[in-house]
Amino acid sequence: xxxxxxxxxxxxxxxxxxxxxDPNWVHARYPYLRAVAIEGAEAMDQHGWKWxxxxxxxxxxxxxxxxxxxxxxxxxxxxxSLDQNxxxxxxxxxxxxxxxxxxxxxxxxKTYVLDSLELLGKLELLIALSVVRRIELSVFAVIMQxxxxxxxxxxxxxxxxxxxxxxxxxxxxKDGSYQKxxxxxxxxxxxxxxxxxxxxxxxxxSEAVYAELAEIYPD
Numbered sequence: 001x002x003x004x005x006x007x008x009x010x011x012x013x014x015x016x017x018x019x020x021x022d023p024n025w026v027h028a029r030y031p032y033l034r035a036v037a038i039e040g041a042e043a044m045d046q047h048g049w050k051w052x053x054x055x056x057x058x059x060x061x062x063x064x065x066x067x068x069x070x071x072x073x074x075x076x077x078x079x080x081s082l083d084q085n086x087x088x089x090x091x092x093x094x095x096x097x098x099x100x101x102x103x104x105x106x107x108x109x110k111t112y113v114l115d116s117l118e119l120l121g122k123l124e125l126l127i128a129l130s131v132v133r134r135i136e137l138s139v140f141a142v143i144m145q146x147x148x149x150x151x152x153x154x155x156x157x158x159x160x161x162x163x164x165x166x167x168x169x170x171x172x173x174k175d176g177s178y179q180k181x182x183x184x185x186x187x188x189x190x191x192x193x194x195x196x197x198x199x200x201x202x203x204x205x206s207e208a209v210y211a212e213l214a215e216i217y218p219d
Contacts, residue, residue: 001100002151005203007092010155013162013206014074020169032076037130039069043143044123062147067157069126069140076135099137105129114138119146152200160195163209164188171217182218190216 002010018025043065048055074092081088105112105125112125122143129136144154164187172178180187194212198205 002096002155003201004089004093006151006155007096008089009203009206010070010074010158010162011078011088011092013159013166014071015078017071017162017165018075018078020166026079026082029079030075032072032079033130033133033135035072036069036076037127039065039072040123040127040130043069044120047120047123049120059148063149063153063157066140066144066147066149066154067161070154070158071162073135073137073140095135095137099141102136102138105136105139107132107134114142117142119143122146156195156200159200159206160191160209163206164191164213167210167213167217171219179218183216187213 022028022030043062046058046061046065048057077092077095078088080086081091084091103114105114107125107128114122117125122139126136126139126143129139144150149157168178168180168187183190190213191209194209198208198212202208
């Protein structure tokens with residue numbers, strides 16, 4: 001399970017990234033759970049669901065889709081905590097604690113037993129819940145398990161992707177001057193090396209990832 005330090009870090013990073021994209025993001029009220037539904041459908045594509053043709057599950061891409069979904073879940077938590085005048089970390093930590101023991105979800109008068117569903121069924125349920133504007137972290141947690149990802153790895157990959165996004169913005173991603181390739185590799189590939197070399201439990205993990213990117217980027 002995520003520590004309080006880790007949830008605090010992610011909420012801070014997500015708020016900063018939302019403000020980077022749009023300083024007026026709180027008042028804009030973007031439909032973050034709609035984005036979760038769309039990303040969930042993209043995850044189904046990475047799994048493969050077409051019975052009329054041969055498909056193979058792409059686990060690394062599935063994990064990346066989960067990281068994207070987590071960005072939007074965090075954004076929705078931040079908005080709802082402001083609406084309800086609740087500390088966002090308290091809201092997130094409480095939801096995570098509930099997710100640890102919850103194995104059923106009620107939707108449209110039907111009870112879904114999470115550990116009896118296959119991954120595609122869990123993704124469908126996540127999409128359906130998002131469409132009706134519900135956050136159920138128990139569903140997200142069992143999807144993570146099926147995708148061979150624990151909370152520590154989610155934190156590691158989330159922070160890495162978030163920091164890389166911020167790094168890109170700081171170095172001209174919006175105006176096209178950012179270099180996505182250097183030393184014969186994409187920035188994503190450099191990032192993977194960095195986040196698995198550094199200590200994800202360190203309170204300065206995100207700062208260290210940014211510093212490492214800055215050190216090797218060809219300014």
